Amino acid sequence: MLDAWLQIFKRDLLIAFRRRSEIIHPLIFFVMVISLFPLAIGDDKVLLQKIAPAIIWVTALLATMLSLDNLFRSDFEDGSLEQMTLLKTPLSLLVTAKITAHWFITGLPLLLITPLLAVLLYVPTEMISMLLLTLLLGTPTLSLIGAVGIALTVGLRQGGVILSLLILPLYIPVLIFATLALQNSAQGFSAEAQLAMMLAILVLAITLSPFAIAAALKVSLN
């Protein structure tokens, strides 16, 4: 069972490193959208500093959603997804391998580039670690929830717009707790409660969403 998990994990990483554009495009999107805000708002240091967590988080949310599009698409089209359903290992376990690999490909680079963007938005240096912590706890949840949506829409032609309708409402708790944590720590309060809630949501997502994803994929393969 673990063997199959590792095989798929390695395979997805390998495919991603051979097609590097898939790693880079969401990242460019992330950087570009964030740099649009100072251009639209003007070089207002106080205002930008205040809304920087919101900008980074909303953009991270959209970038994650966009990058999810190729989570199952190519496997769905070339039939390897169908082969995976035939394996002895449950599909719900295998999809976690795909999602973990996907997070390493898209979520981790996002985290790594965030300090740079935080500087662009005048985020104080001592805030950056908290920003990274919320992203570390939040983006895996976004990937897991988003995977349910993408599993439901993978067979559809106009899947992209539908996907955003399906999963953006479900992303709201993560967004709320992450930005609250950042606001609290900016004002010098403890953000432990919000971080604990984010962790709880992550644990819940890890526990439940693989079953929903597997069921949704089976419907889509039908």
Next chain:
Amino acid sequence: MNIFGSIKRLYHQFASPPYFYRISGLWLPYIMGLFVLLFAAGLYSGLILAPIDYEQGEAYRIIYVHVPAAWMSMFIYIVMAITGAIGLIWRLKLAEIVMISSAPIGASFTFLALVTGSIWGKPMWNTWWVWDARLTSELLLLFLYFGVMALYNAIEDKRTAARAVAILALVGVVNIPIIHYSVEWWNTLHQGPTITKFDKPSIHLSMLVPLLIMAVAFKLFYIGSLFMRVRTELLAREQKSKWVTQLLETKSN
């Protein structure tokens, strides 16, 4: 054993499309008739008989539309999740159709609750919209309904679509409490007591009774319009089956 057997038989009988079509046709006039009666009684007692609120004056009377609509918006989503689960587990076609037919009705009630809330908010809070926890979670509920309807319309094969929607409805139902409490927390930390959000007073009996009548009336309206939608959907889906052709023959004679 006999009781369970007969319940099971009744359940399967009710889930068979021709039987449901016949029975719902018989019940529909009574349900809608009772709805009209209760709706009239609720409106009369709410708008005319109920006393004026000492704080809000006449404006509070919109509660008799607003609150039942808000109740229905949540109730129907739960109905969708339950019928969705039934449809997924036992592959009952009727459960799938009930789920799908509920979505537009639920979305309409959610929209109604938002609009009446907004109209109510104008004289009370002096603004059309407040990012209040309840308003926000109602808005998000509307988005969830939109997602359900969009997904159903996007998938060509309607049985596949129903199963996909059932999964989405179940995911949504797990998320609704999380969304609700996160929004509540977000709001309370943001705005605190500065906002003039009136505390709901323990409602007087003379105001409560019309509210409950209206709630029952709304529920009957839901059942009635659900039956109409389900009957249309059944005819459309089963148009090639024997009972529909027989029905058409007897109707045309």
